Amino acid sequence: MMRSFALRSLLSSDAVLPHLAGLRIDDVVRSGLSIRTAVTTRVPEALCPVCESPSRRVHSRYGRRLADPPVSGQEVLIHLGVRQFFCE
Numbered sequence: 679m680m681r682s683f684a685l686r687s688l689l690s691s692d693a694v695l696p697h698l699a700g701l702r703i704d705d706v707v708r709s710g711l712s713i714r715t716a717v718t719t720r721v722p723e724a725l726c727p728v729c730e731s732p733s734r735r736v737h738s739r740y741g742r743r744l745a746d747p748p749v750s751g752q753e754v755l756i757h758l759g760v761r762q763f764f765c766e
Contacts, residue, residue: 718759735764
């Protein structure tokens with residue numbers, strides 16, 4: 679499990695991967711030929727796509743599954759937890 683901790687620490691570092699600053703790595707598990715990562719957004723608000731006003735009121739939550747082609751023979755799966763906001 680040491681590898682999982684080291685990878686989670688690396689991925690949560692905003693200095694190393696600044697484009698992932700809005701994400702929180704909840705879990706990284708290597709299972710057979712798969713690497714499964716659970717990720718949630720940590721952004722406190724989002725802009726309405728219609729009126730572009732910011733909102734902090736969460737309407738709902740849902741999950742997305744992202745998959746890439748195998749890397750060095752290992753399947754990479756990302757379970758992304760996403761929030762949908764109410765427009766105020």
